[in-house]
Amino acid sequence: MKVTFLGCGDGFSVEQGHNSALLTFADTNLCIDFPETNHLGLHQLGMKLNQIEHIFITHLHEDHVNGLQKLALFHRVYPGRMKPKLYVPTGLKDDLWQTLRHGLELTTRGKRAFEDYFDIECVEKEFAVSGVNFELVPTLHVPDMLSYGLLCKPFFYFSGDTRLDESYIRSIADEVQTMYHECHMQDDQLPSHTSLEELLTLPEFIQAKMILMHYVDDYVEADQREKFHQVYKLRLAEPLLEYS
Ligand SMILES: [Zn+2]
Numbered sequence: 001m002k003v004t005f006l007g008c009g010d011g012f013s014v015e016q017g018h019n020s021a022l023l024t025f026a027d028t029n030l031c032i033d034f035p036e037t038n039h040l041g042l043h044q045l046g047m048k049l050n051q052i053e054h055i056f057i058t059h060l061h062e063d064h065v066n067g068l069q070k071l072a073l074f075h076r077v078y079p080g081r082m083k084p085k086l087y088v089p090t091g092l093k094d095d096l097w098q099t100l101r102h103g104l105e106l107t108t109r110g111k112r113a114f115e116d117y118f119d120i121e122c123v124e125k126e127f128a129v130s131g132v133n134f135e136l137v138p139t140l141h142v143p144d145m146l147s148y149g150l151l152c153k154p155f156f157y158f159s160g161d162t163r164l165d166e167s168y169i170r171s172i173a174d175e176v177q178t179m180y181h182e183c184h185m186q187d188d189q190l191p192s193h194t195s196l197e198e199l200l201t202l203p204e205f206i207q208a209k210m211i212l213m214h215y216v217d218d219y220v221e222a223d224q225r226e227k228f229h230q231v232y233k234l235r236l237a238e239p240l241l242e243y244s
């Protein structure tokens with residue numbers, strides 16, 4: 001299992017891509033979320049959009065889904081090895097199509113449906129891709145908004161956008177090698193995200209497993225991340241670096 005961040009910026013980032021991870025395993029790949037900035041990240045890796053085979057959507061904030069329309073159209077014009085397979089939490093499917101349909105429904109060859117672009121699997125608790133199991137983890141992002149992280153034992157937990165769910169983090173700490181956790185890294189508290197202060201209250205062995213993502217542009221330069229690493233056990237995700 002290789003994990004490569006195509007972007008690790010927050011929703012307002014202009015200097016780095018929005019948060020998304022490309023998982024490479026077995027004979028395939030899966031992208032967690034698909035912001036528009038993934039196109040550049042994939043280009044820098046020497047990959048084209050039609051090489052993306054599976055996508056999981058954590059929630060519908062635009063910095064996590066605003067590349068899906070381009071991905072769908074690219075696959076239609078330049079078909080890849082397979083039609084992209086979209087794993088979407090059941091309660092998000094209709095709303096996701098509503099955000100995409102304005103650019104996808106009408107074509108020169110007639111009306112198209114969501115299923116014409118993606119092989120869609122609605123998921124509730126878990127799904128499997130090429131023998132690897134992914135468990136959906138409801139997150140504490142915005143009240144009443146459906147949002148999820150992913151647990152992929154024994155490899156990783158990926159928090160998605162969330163406030164810190166300390167009891168859950170403690171409960172799975174021994175079951176995964178790495179925890180990719182969001183952190184906005186700003187002094188002010190954002191009620192829908194996790195602060196650095198909160199993560200620093202966790203036991204050190206948990207902090208040592210954590211790679212932070214979805215962070216502000218203040219840490220876009222490598223030397224700023226390095227300064228951070230000299231002080232803390234927590235690590236900041238580096239775009240395009242391969243984690244395993
Ligand atoms: Zn976000």
Ligand SMILES: [Zn+2]
Binds near residue numbers: 059061141161
């Ligand atoms: Zn969000």
